[in-house]
Amino acid sequence: MNNQAAYAQQQDTSNAVVTVSGLTKAYAGGKTVLQDVALSISPRECLGIVGESGSGKSTLARCILTLDPFDQGELRLDGQSIRGLKRSELKRIRSRLGAVFQHPSAALNPRLTILQSLLEPLDQLKYYVPSFMAGKSSERRDTAEHLLEMVKLPASYLDKFPHQLSGGEKQRVTIARAISTEPDFIVLDEPTASLDVTTQATILNLLKDLQDELGLAYLFISHDLAAVHFMSDRIMVMKEGSVLEHFPKEALFHSDRHPYTQSLLEVFSTCCLPTEPILL
Numbered sequence: 001m002n003n004q005a006a007y008a009q010q011q012d013t014s015n016a017v018v019t020v021s022g023l024t025k026a027y028a029g030g031k032t033v034l035q036d037v038a039l040s041i042s043p044r045e046c047l048g049i050v051g052e053s054g055s056g057k058s059t060l061a062r063c064i065l066t067l068d069p070f071d072q073g074e075l076r077l078d079g080q081s082i083r084g085l086k087r088s089e090l091k092r093i094r095s096r097l098g099a100v101f102q103h104p105s106a107a108l109n110p111r112l113t114i115l116q117s118l119l120e121p122l123d124q125l126k127y128y129v130p131s132f133m134a135g136k137s138s139e140r141r142d143t144a145e146h147l148l149e150m151v152k153l154p155a156s157y158l159d160k161f162p163h164q165l166s167g168g169e170k171q172r173v174t175i176a177r178a179i180s181t182e183p184d185f186i187v188l189d190e191p192t193a194s195l196d197v198t199t200q201a202t203i204l205n206l207l208k209d210l211q212d213e214l215g216l217a218y219l220f221i222s223h224d225l226a227a228v229h230f231m232s233d234r235i236m237v238m239k240e241g242s243v244l245e246h247f248p249k250e251a252l253f254h255s256d257r258h259p260y261t262q263s264l265l266e267v268f269s270t271c272c273l274p275t276e277p278i279l280l
């Protein structure tokens with residue numbers, strides 16, 4: 001057994017919020033984009049995924065979010081296999097998942113106020129009262145105000161439209177929306193890639209604080225190796241749809257890393273990392 005297989009086998013998957021095994025997918029008429037992918041994510045844990053463009057990171061995220069079908073393998077969310085689930089069961093499971101993507105402008109309907117956008121997911125769960133509002137007001141506006149407070153935006157933003165917010169503020173709104181239904185697990189697919197460096201750091205810190213406060217598990221996808229190192233407990237490297245290696249984050253800079261991982265580090269340090277591996 002190689003180190004990689006031994007490390008994967010050490011993961012305790014008994015209470016994992018997400019478990020993927022043997023996941024394989026090809027787009028219609030195209031080549032295989034995911035090949036025998038396996039991973040698990042425990043409660044309160046962050047798994048970082050890195051790999052060059054086109055290596056299948058976002059496709060994997062979409063499969064885990066049940067937004068894309070896959071051809072082979074198994075996906076378990078909160079211990080339950082999604083295979084053969086009824087629509088109502090899938091809807092309930094989906095409400096336990098959150099997602100934050102690269103472009104907040106694309107994620108927010110320009111014609112809706114921040115109040116309307118924020119409450120879209122909760123509106124779909126008709127009788128659900130989030131625990132953070134238990135014993136408090138059941139007014140929608142109060143719930144939305146509380147969500148904005150959690151991402152450090154003032155209540156006055158509720159009546160604004162997305163074009164009146166900066167990129168970082170819009171991303172805070174999408175984060176507030178992602179946590180509104182109290183998911184256990186959130187996919188963060190390049191959540192800071194469209195933001196300037198200072199805003200990137202504040203958003204990453206916010207995501208870390210929310211993870212601690214709410215006990216969230218994350219799947220964090222990024223080309224920014226410093227950000228992945230900062231956010232993640234474990235790191236998985238993907239190449240051409242397969243998992244190349246998988247290690248605790250402390251081992252990112254070890255000399256026995258796969259040559260491909262070392263080449264990612266080299267490219268990153270040349271373009272983005274002049275002195276220190278961690279910017280935050």
Ligand SMILES: Nc1ncnc2c1ncn2[C@@H]1O[C@H](COP(=O)(O)OP(=O)(O)OP(=O)(O)O)[C@@H](O)[C@H]1O
Pocket residue numbers: 027028030033051052053054055056057058059060
């Ligand atoms: N809807 C689609 N139809 C067909 N092929 C697709 C589709 N979406 C992605 N692909 C292909 O699947 C492969 C993996 O794409 P994916 O977006 O998952 O990679 P990625 O690692 O997330 O890339 P990036 O870092 O650039 O976001 C690529 O070859 C891409 O062209």
